[in-house]
Amino acid sequence: MAERRRFAYVGAIAAAVLLGGFGVIADAVSDGDTLDFDNTVLMALRTPGDPAEPIGPAWFNEAVRDVTGLGSFSVLGIVVILVFAYLALVHKQRTGWFMVFAVLGGTILSTVLKALFDRPRPELTGVAKVFTASFPSGHATVSAVVFLTIGAMLAEASPERRLQVFYIGAAIVLTVLVGISRIYLGVHYPTDVLAGWSLGAAWALLCTAAAHFLRGRAART
Numbered sequence: 498m499a500e501r502r503r504f505a506y507v508g509a510i511a512a513a514v515l516l517g518g519f520g521v522i523a524d525a526v527s528d529g530d531t532l533d534f535d536n537t538v539l540m541a542l543r544t545p546g547d548p549a550e551p552i553g554p555a556w557f558n559e560a561v562r563d564v565t566g567l568g569s570f571s572v573l574g575i576v577v578i579l580v581f582a583y584l585a586l587v588h589k590q591r592t593g594w595f596m597v598f599a600v601l602g603g604t605i606l607s608t609v610l611k612a613l614f615d616r617p618r619p620e621l622t623g624v625a626k627v628f629t630a631s632f633p634s635g636h637a638t639v640s641a642v643v644f645l646t647i648g649a650m651l652a653e654a655s656p657e658r659r660l661q662v663f664y665i666g667a668a669i670v671l672t673v674l675v676g677i678s679r680i681y682l683g684v685h686y687p688t689d690v691l692a693g694w695s696l697g698a699a700w701a702l703l704c705t706a707a708a709h710f711l712r713g714r715a716a717r718t
Contacts, residue, residue, distance in 0.1 A: 508706030515699035519633075522692045526616065526632055535686035539619055542681050548621055551681055561678045568636035568675035573600070573643045580647055596646055599704040603642030603697060607635045610696070621683040634685045634693035637676040641697025644668040649705045672697070 525531050544550040584593035616632035648668025652661040676690040
């Protein structure tokens with residue numbers, strides 16, 4: 498019980514730090530202080546003389562497009578549905594609804610912030626078709642929420658330390674790969690992705706910490 502409360506407090510503190518990081522990035526983006534950094538990183542990943550094409554062979558470009566699909570709403574939606582179905586089958590519906598709340602909340606938060614900042618996408622031609630504003634990256638935000646939340650649930654259900662590390666590590670790797678793919682393809686500035694990671698990880702931590710706190714409170718009563 499004490500360990501559960503401690504995890505909730507640590508998670509809340511970590512989320513506060515991440516939200517602070519998001520605030521710093523958002524303030525710098527709003528003032529235009531990140532444009533030089535953003536454009537330098539983007540152009541370093543473009544083919545010299547042809548900014549429409551990322552560097553690297555064609556097969557690698559295609560592989561990165563496959564990776565970026567892991568952060569799409571369609572793929573993440575399928576993952577959430579399948580995990581929810583599994584949790585329902587093993588009679589853990591409350592955990593499933595917690596996951597759905599976390600994902601929907603993170604998606605709504607990302608959408609609202611995109612509308613508020615309304616940052617234009619990078620002005621590169623030939624990149625994947627996009628329909629929303631640039632800041633923060635929705636792929637980075639929502640993939641962080643989904644993968645980190647599921648990773649935390651799997652880690653909590655596992656009695657072995659090495660499996661816990663594996664689940665959390667895998668969730669972080671997937672989140673990072675999706676974000677990097679967005680920068681490589683030129684559909685997001687680096688600060689869009691950094692902000693999305695910060696926001697998504699903070700939301701996942703807050704939801705997980707809240708779940709731990711509520712479970713501990715229910716156990717006491």
